[in-house]
Amino acid sequence: MSEMIYTYDGSFEGFLCCIFESYANKEVLTAICRDEDFLPTLFAVRAVQTDRSHAGRVYRKVVKLSPYGAKLLQKGFLTCLTDKELCLYRLTVKLLRDGPSFLRDRSDETLYPVIKAVGHLDGEAHLLKGFVRFSELGGVLGGEIEPKNRVLPLLRSHFCARYRDESFFLYDRTHREALFYTAGKAVIRPLESFQMAPPDEAEARYRLLWKRFYDTIAIQERYDPKGRRTHMPMRYWSTMTEFQGEEAFKAQSPSAGGPVPGVPGGIPAPGIRPGSGRSAPGSVL
């Protein structure tokens, strides 16, 4: 067996193909990186082409051995774990070699980094179910987040169920992708940049009402800034209405319907399935 570095297209399927190729070529991987992140090195490199049928074979094999293991792969791929591909690759190798029993022992050294990262992802998604803030712009709800992990696939079913008769979008600034939902259909697509439109009168007023409620509900005699930061780390504050500066509470235009402000031109209407190109995370196989 020889040692190799693989590069792939950044998709989950592409990653599964790395595993497929490593078995097919009897190669042990020392690094797996996305094509765009790859820096030339002295080591031997293989550029893996994504082949959905190869990806499917690896995935089905893992599911057969352990559905829980498959879940870990899927979720692990969404985490911000450094070298997540390599960690997940090693987990898969161990699963194929030893069977699934080690997955019950959290302290296992191959499992631990993955399960910790997935815990972090789940935790962040749970917090964001609460911390996401929407604004209403011409009948459409829009919001932004700045998470460390790719949480949109985990937030999708929650918000789609909660606002099933609404149209909304949620932009992930960190990973430059957005969840769109309308008429019962949801998609996650890459979106390079996004600028939220300023509020109209009604929106500005509800923001103000909320801020007033937030400021009033605290009991002065119990002031506890450290407790607040522990439960709600400051990195979430940037997208929360109650922590915005004065500008966010000033109406820029009178309330009106009309075209949806905030959704930039050139974005395909929500509801259209993503075509070729990078697939949405979570929409596995």
Next chain:
Amino acid sequence: MDVLEKLTILTDAAKYDAACTSSGGDRTSRKGYIGNTSSSVAGCCHSFSADGRCVSLLKVLLTNRCVYDCKYCVNRRSNETKRAFFTPEELADLTISFYRRNYIEGLFLSSGVYRSPDYTTELMIRTLRLLRETYRFNGYIHAKAIPGTAPELVEQLGLLADRISVNIELPSEAGLRALAPDKTKGAILAPMRQIQSRSLQSKEELVKYRHAPRFAPAGQSTQLIVGATADSDFHILRLTQGLYDRYHLKRVFYSAYIPVVEHALLPSRDVAPPLLREHRLYQADWLLRFYGFRAEELLDEEHPDIDPRVDPKCSWALSHLGFFPIEVNTADYMSLLRVPGVGVTSARRILSARRVGRLQIEDLRKLGVVMKRAQYFLTASGRAVPGLRFSPESLLAGLLAAERPSLPQPPMEQLSLFDSPG
């Protein structure tokens, strides 16, 4: 008066209520309706206020006018304060608009007693009905039942709300008589009993018919004020235990008394709210609900108050050193739960991991065990933490050091308490 001012007054008047959780709901998304309830057991916090408390629900009073005169309350009849009144329409609009923007998980509606308990409850019912039927709101609602309300009205309230609560207010009848002369123990317990038997009945019906009406599916809770009266922690914990046993309450909330008025029967205005005591009571409450402890194991007539220095579980462990050390590879679940630093989650992980192989002391941290507390009380494969030496005295010092950083806002006067010998 505009809605912004009303909101300010009626939030300010509601903020002392401790409960703000949205847990236990079971509403799933419905076509034509907006919302559902959180599937997480812990509910969902949408923000945390500057005092570090979870903001989950729009917590307001319908009105802060009140014909009662509870001495500890800012809304009491005899207090000079600005009064306001939400119309059902205003409140329904606020709830829906906040909910759509994901500010909140739902509404927590309480009220001062306007004219009479029945009259007030009817207004609350009108608001909730508007919200549920006209605005088609399918999110979480927590409603307060006012002692002395007619059972028929409590029934209607329970069919609209996910959770109902009746506040015990003060831990003893003597306290009630002195400070809340308009309320009696009987009037508080009557709706509690009704809610409990009605929930039970509703659950039985649901087994038989899927569409049977749901009565307060998220159960009931209560709150009591700590530090306004001289009641001991032992008294409070036994009361709590009785409420869990007999009325199947989902939660008992404790609210450190904040002196809002000067009154001969109450702590003076410059007494700081007993936040540490409140924190310890919550920890003890947790032990009753999830760890299989009984109030009588934690405290007794000779030691009627929780030791403020360490959490109640450490305190129990220190006085039962003979129970330890626990061997993590063989101990049963309930024994594992008794180890300080081992929680419900880490105990389960230990059970799962040890089926795969023998656990070593180094593995425990990865299973979520808080070793700086647990190390004194357990072994793994017969081994303790290498190099660990301690005596009963240094044990206490070690536990104090382990806990200090995690205490809620340890202000100066509380620190001096740690430094005093004993």
